[in-house]
Amino acid sequence: MNNKELLLNATIEEIITALKGGEISVEEMVRFFIERIKKNNLNTFVEIYEDEAIERAREADRKLATGNVHGTLFGIPFALKDNIAVKGHKLTCASRMLLDYTATYDSTVYKRIESEGGILIGRTNMDEFAMGSSTETSFYGNTLNPWDRSRVPGGSSGGSAAAVAAREVVFALGSDTGGSIRQPAALCGVTGLKPTYGRVSRYGLVAFASSLDQIGPICRSAEDAERVFTVINGFDERDTTSKEVEKYNLTDNTTRQFKVAVSNDLNDTHLNPDIKLNLLNLLNDIKADGNIVEEIDFDFSKYSVPVYQILSCSEASSNLARYDGIRYGYRAEKYDSLFDMYKKTRGEGFGEEVKRRILFGTYILMAKNSALYASSFKVARLIRNKLKETFTKYDILITPTTFNTAFKFGEKIDDPIQMHHSDALTSVCNLSGNPGLSIPAGFSRDGLPVGLQIITKRFDEKTMFRFAKYVQTKSDWHRALPEE
Amino acid sequence: MYKATIGIEVHAQIKTKTKMFCGCKVEFLGKPNMNICPVCMGEPGILPRINGRAVKLAVRTALALHAKINMRSIFARKNYFYPDLPKGYQITQSIPLAEGGYVEIYTENGKKKIAITRLHIEEDAGKLFHTAEGHSFVDFNRSGVPLMEIVSEPVIENEKEAVAYLRRLRQILRYVESSDADMEKGQFRCEPNISVSKEEKRGIKTEVKNLNSLKAVERAIKYEISRQKEVIEDGGTVIQQTMLWDEKKQMAIPMREKEGVAEYRYFKEPDLIPLFLHDEDIDEQRKYIPELPNEKFDRLIVQYGIKKEEAEILVDSPDIASYFEKSVGSGCSPKYAIGWITTDILGELNKAGKKFSHIKIKPSHLADLNKLIDNKTINMNIAKKILHSIIFTGESVIDYVKVNNLAQVTDENAIENAVKEVIEENVKEVERYMNGEEKLFGFFVGQVMKKMKGKANPGVVNKMLKDILNRR
Amino acid sequence: MRIEKEDIKKAAEIAKIHLSEEEIESYKKNLEDMTQEFLDALESLGINLDENFDFTKSSSKRTVLRDDEPEIFEKTEMIIKNAPLVKDGLFSVPTIIKGDK
Structure with missing residues (x-):
């Protein structure tokens, strides 16, 4: 591998080996990626911390020189979605509301990555407050899909997914409330993990819907995703909804037979035929290896979106109440009283989609509608139980990640209901708490990436990664690069 | 016959070193906005962490109130906008830490148990100051300070019972050391709700705030009962509202509501799992309960x-x-x-x-x-x-x-001399005494004591005075 | 499900968001669609609306509690610096005047 090939296609493990072997310096690597961000001009980043990153790279190089190399992510350039806090840096959620807010503390995930040697390159673009599926609601404008610049990268972690797909960083973190990691990962042809709820600390993640939000990695391969996951997972005393389970360790590479359930979403008439074809081919390969592959009756994608909307918007309406123009953030210029100040600040500071969701959530939480909110949990419980039952018989549940490949800018932005349905297949996992991983599974005839979603039982990311690594051996899709 | 019905909500500051959901100190000595951090300021991305000591003290208090402790209580959000409320919601509890229980008081008619509805944990808001120039300022030092809300059943019948209840409750909090409960410092805040009715059915109630002493509570309740009676006498209806007690004017003034109709949109706090207690936690606290x-x-x-x-x-x-x-x-x-x-x-x-x-x-x-x-x-x-x-x-x-040479003189000679001297020096008074002005006896005792510099045994003085006077 | 325009206005009032008449109209339609979709989903799943459904169940049985030990946040000036309007270390807000309700 020459250096460019290495930087574009190697795994994190291979890059660290190359660093240790002196094949390339950390500074060279950091400069290489920052150059690409600028040259590609996909609007993936909302801010690049060039000086700081180079400074840290030099520090890492000094350590390399003395052989003092520690850390699972030593020297690895990465990016954070613009809703994850790093002390002293802006944290804006791509919203006018927070353009001037500087984080006063570090998120737990950032601390963990930093202590394992990762080098932060910058913050990536996203849908405003993570509300959207196309990154079109960002205050900073659209992020372009590297596979087709006329199309959306998906969302809300569109900047992170596009940056990894275009090889502008080695990995990026996103957040996933209804599919915001997996859907853009699928649309950009990269690997994205939504961990089990409670696996990764949410401390420092700007809350959208607290009982659904999880931070997860977006990476080039299942191996990298697993490696980043080992760093960021684990109980955090600052997030008491994080679970006191044993910290995840890397799996060995022993292959074995899997019992695979396939959801009948594969037969849904809304499913893009190219996606279906790709997945069927893949399943045939898997079956040919002697794995059990059976279609099961699991069609919660029909119901997940409205339930997800009720639940997430309700919590969001409360989580976003703190943006009132008093302690930080945007404040309207003209107002004639306190409550006028609130209304104008929030009316002007939030974009349309955010206001829609706050309004919906507020309406749902009003006393007379309390049955709606409570009943959404009934469906969530139902899905959870159905998945639990499924995993008594199977190791893995497979679904497409999305019904469609990346769509054109403007195609859905004026139709919120259509846009919301981009989360149909992914939000099931958020409602149930199960982990979900989207991995590249081929391309449509017009050259757009297709994603396969792997779901396992809660806290069983081990089986998930074993299976993902096995599936990766069937193709080179995760190594495919968009044209530059 | 009118009957008043009173229930009281008490907010007591729990005696902890740090706030309810973050490590900031509970301290109000220094400058404003000194004891603040991203958590109690409701910055984006923060999460609450429950103060274990606050939970323990609340459990202890519940035990002292004979309440039933819920082994699983639920934190919830009460949503409303106000400048002193950083997150736009207050973390409180929907399933309270404890329910039931009572405080026993003594009334003119003997002992009476005032039933407790619930005791739950919540966080305090910051402090808002108003200036004359149309500005208000917020200090968040108090934001997130732990509180116990203790709600009584509406079984209190007059201001005397209310004060007896509050006094006893405050004593209990101090006995178990769960709160200093100093009213002047705002560590013990009372909000009575009062209704008056001629029938069995409870009348429309009003709530009174801004009561900074038990005296104020007593007067405010008395005021509100008679005001409501008057309204009904005059054929009117009491309006359900919140009143502010004006200590200077000694009257309750209707408060302008923050929002037309309160719509707090309570829901389970998704950032916290339920609060689970175990028998050991409760038994441990039982040990700290002294004689009540x-x-x-x-x-x-x-x-x-x-x-x-x-x-x-x-x-x-x-x-x-x-x-x-x-x-x-x-x-x-x-x-x-x-x-x-x-x-x-x-x-x-x-x-x-x-x-x-x-x-x-x-x-x-x-x-x-x-x-x-x-x-x-x-x-x-x-x-x-x-x-x-x-x-x-x-x-x-x-x-x-x-x-100071204060030992009493029991030497009868010395006392006798003094008595004689007094009788000789007060001839007119002795005459009047002999004519029946018996109250002058005390005067003679005083004069003798004066001569003896207060050290004479009063029994001896009395006896000797009587003897000598009677002999005359 | 039909939602009255008044409901939207009330929600906007509670959520403290200023909306134009146009926005109110468009949001009303969205909210009606979203609510209807949910009701349809419940119906197809055979789930009744249930106000009293206990959704507080948790898979954890142990609540992590914090010790009552001070953890001082040193950089309070960082917090204050983020505020749009501060005077003498206090956060400045307009006073509530008539019309605020």
């Missing part, structure tokens, strides 16, 4: 034969009660001890504006004084004089008597 005010009250009366009003004073402060019991333990009679403590020592402290902890005089000093009275070395007046002199010095009683 009611038990103490009953025991003191039975054990020492003191009056109810006296027992009430002792119960109000465990320090004073224990001082009393110690002085009796070292040999002072309960009758003397209670008088000296409640009248003399507390009176002196009141005058000096000092606290009970400032006194140097020991319980054994009271016993010493008692002994000297019993063996007739001093009389009661001298005893009190000594007492007042040594409250803040703690000097030995024996030494004080010696140094």
Whole structure:
């Protein structure tokens, strides 16, 4: 591998080996990626911390020189979605509301990555407050899909997914409330993990819907995703909804037979035929290896979106109440009283989609509608139980990640209901708490990436990664690069 | 006949070093916005962490109130906008830490149990200051300070019961050391709701806020009951509203509501899992519950034969009660001890504006004084004089008597001489006395004591005066 | 499900968001669609609306509690610096005047 090939296609493990072997310096690597961000001009980043990153790279190089190399992510350039806090840096959620807010503390995930040697390159673009599926609601404008610049990268972690797909960083973190990691990962042809709820600390993640939000990695391969996951997972005393389970360790590479359930979403008439074809081919390969592959009756994608909307918007309406123009953030210029100040600040500071969701959530939480909110949990419980039952018989549940490949800018932005349905297949996992991983599974005839979603039982990311690594051996899709 | 029905909501600050959901200090000495952090300022991305000590103290309080503790309680969000509320919601509890229980009070008709509805944990808001120029300012030092909300059933019938309930509740919090419950410092805030009705059915209630002392509570309830009666008498209906007590005007003024209709959109706090308690947690707290005010009250009366009003004073402060019991333990009679403590020592402290902890005089000093009275070395007046002199010095009683030459004169010759002198010097008064003006006897006693510098045994003086006067 | 325009206005009032008449109209339609979709989903799943459904169940049985030990946040000036309007270390807000309800 020459250096460019290495930087574009190697795994994190291979890059660290190359660093240790002196094949390339950390500074060279950091400069290489920052150059690409600028040259590609996909609007993936909302801010690049060039000086700081180079400074840290030099520090890492000094350590390399003395052989003092520690850390699972030593020297690895990465990016954070613009809703994850790093002390002293802006944290804006791509919203006018927070353009001037500087984080006063570090998120737990950032601390963990930093202590394992990762080098932060910058913050990536996203849908405003993570509300959207196309990154079109960002205050900073659209992020372009590297596979087709006329199309959306998906969302809300569109900047992170596009940056990894275009090889502008080695990995990026996103957040996933209804599919915001997996859907853009699928649309950009990269690997994205939504961990089990409670696996990764949410401390420092700007809350959208607290009982659904999880931070997860977006990476080039299942191996990298697993490696980043080992760093960021684990109980955090600052997030008491994080679970006191044993910290995840890397799996060995022993292959074995899997019992695979396939959801009948594969037969849904809304499913893009190219996606279906790709997945069927893949399943045939898997079956040919002697794995059990059976279609099961699991069609919660029909119901997940409205339930997800009720639940997430309700919590969001409360989580976003703190943006009132008093302690930080945007404040309207003209107002004639306190409550006028609130209304104008929030009316002007939030974009349309955010206001829609706050309004919906507020309406749902009003006393007379309390049955709606409570009943959404009934469906969530139902899905959870159905998945639990499924995993008594199977190791893995497979679904497409999305019904469609990346769509054109403007195609859905004026139709919120259509846009919301981009989360149909992914939000099931958020409602149930199960982990979900989207991995590249081929391309449509017009050259757009297709994603396969792997779901396992809660806290069983081990089986998930074993299976993902096995599936990766069937193709080179995760190594495919968009044209530059 | 009108019947008033009163329920009271109390917010008591839980005695912790740090706030409910973050590590900021609970302290109001320094500058504004000093004890703040991203958590209690509701910055984006923060999460709450429950203060275990606050939970323990709330459990202890619930036990002292005889309440049923929920092994699983639920934190919830109460959503509303106000500048002193950083997150746009207050974390409170929907399933409370404890339910039921009671506080026993003494009324004119005997004992009465005031039932408790619930006790739950919540966080305080910041403080808002208003200026004349149309600006308000917020200080968040208080934001996130732990509170217990204790809600009574509407079973209180008048302002006297209300005050008795609050006084007893406050004592309980202090006994179990879960709150300092200082009303002036806002550590114990009372919001009574009051309704008046002629029928069984409860009338429309109003809530009164801004009550900074028990006196204010008493007056406000009295005011509100008579106001509501008047409204009904005049054929009107009471409006359900919140009133603010104006201490200067001594009246309750309707408050403009923050929002037309409260729509708090309560829902489970998704950032916290349920609060699970275990039997061990509860048993541990049971150990910290001392003899409670009611038990103490009953025991003191039975054990020492003191009056109810006296027992009430002792119960109000465990320090004073224990001082009393110690002085009796070292040999002072309960009758003397209670008088000296409640009248003399507390009176002196009141005058000096000092606290009970400032006194140097020991319980054994009271016993010493008692002994000297019993063996007739001093009389009661001298005893009190000594007492007042040594409250803040703690000097030995024996030494004080010696140094100041205060030992009583029982020498009958000396007293007889003094009596004779007084009779000779007050011929007119003696005449009037002999003509039936018997109250002048006290005057003669006073004159004799004056001559004896107060050290004469009053019994001897009386006897001798009577003898000599009667002989005439 | 039909939602009255008044409901939207009330929600906007509670959520403290200023909306134009146009926005109110468009949001009303969205909210009606979203609510209807949910009701349809419940119907197809055979789930009744249930106000009293206990959704507080948790898979954890142990609540992590914090010790009551101070953890001082040193950089309070960082917090204050983020505020749009501060005077003498206090956060400045307009006073509530008539019309605020």
